[in-house]
Amino acid sequence: MSLDTDPPTPIQPLVALRALLALRRDPQDTRQVFILGEAIKGKSPFTLLNRFRRDPMGQERLRERRKLIDTLQRTDWLASLPEGTLGRTYHAFLAEENLSAQGLVEVSMASGMTMPDDGSDRHFIGRQLRDMHDLFHVLSGYGRDELGEVCVLAFSYPHQGTRSFALIATLGALHLSRRLKVSGVLGAVWQAWRQGRAASWLLVQPMESLLVQDLTRLRQQLNIARPTRYLAVLARLSAKGHAVARPPGV
Structure with a gap:
């Protein structure tokens, strides 16, 4: 059997509900995002697979089969890139947040949701989804604060079609609009989705090559607009005395 021909996984509403409740208790629990994604994915991976196979750049990525994680783990090389490049900004973002490219791999494995490497197109695409988070x-300019995480999921949804991203972004936007008690939260998440939809399809881009490019010019090339509404909310929170981290590359 191959992941490309396996039947779609039945939706598991109870598993999804437990993951959502766990995320409400701890929004930084990335493991629950993987569990929720698996529980409600249904036929969406096959929709993404077909889109990938139809796209000329997607076909090229499938022929190359390059492992993005191998490049992202070259920390010394990333740190040596010129200031302002995607790779250097990505490296600084991980260092500031105490993250690593391997960290997402380990979280995915710990959740029990890692697909076997059977050489299938679906495995390659799933690995790309994980490693590009x-x-x-960095490309979208959303940080790892609660609103930034919700916005980056809204931005990512048009590219990945991951149902859990849409669900978390919607529920997260409603929750944060009540909890943060500042205006503009819903507008920031809505703008993130719209800007993600307007951008070039990031999943098929040759990311290994783009890491050496200037981030500002790259955003223009990929039609990624500045997250103005998100930044405005951060400014309002800062004015109210909340500690606000600087978003990556913005």
Whole structure:
């Protein structure tokens, strides 16, 4: 059997509910994001697979089969890149947040959701989805604060079609609009989705090559707009005395 031909996984509402409740208790529990994604994915991986196979750049990525994680783990090389490049900004973002490219791999494995490497297209695409998460943060300009995490999921959804991203982004936006008690939260998440939808399809980009490019010019090239509404909310929170981290590359 191959992941490309396996039947879709039935949706598991109870598993999804437990993961959502766990995320409400701890929004930083990335393991629950993987569990929720598996519980409600249904046919969505096959929709993404077909889109990948139809896209000329997607076809090229499938032929190359390059492992992005191998490049992202070259920390000395990333640190040596010129200031302002995607790779250097990504490296600084991980260092500031005490993260690593391997960290997402370990969380995915700990959740029990890692797909076997059977050489299938679906395995390759799933691995790309996992390894690109923090690059989505840097490219979009959303930080790892609670609102930034919700916004980056909203931004990512048009690219990945991951149902859990849409669900978490929607529920997270409603929750944060009540909890943060500042205006503009819903507008920030809505803008994130719209800007993600307007951007070039990031999943098929040759990321290994893009790491050496200037981030500002790269955002223009990929039609990634500045997250103005998110930044405005951070400014309002800062004015109220909340500690606010600087978003990556913004």
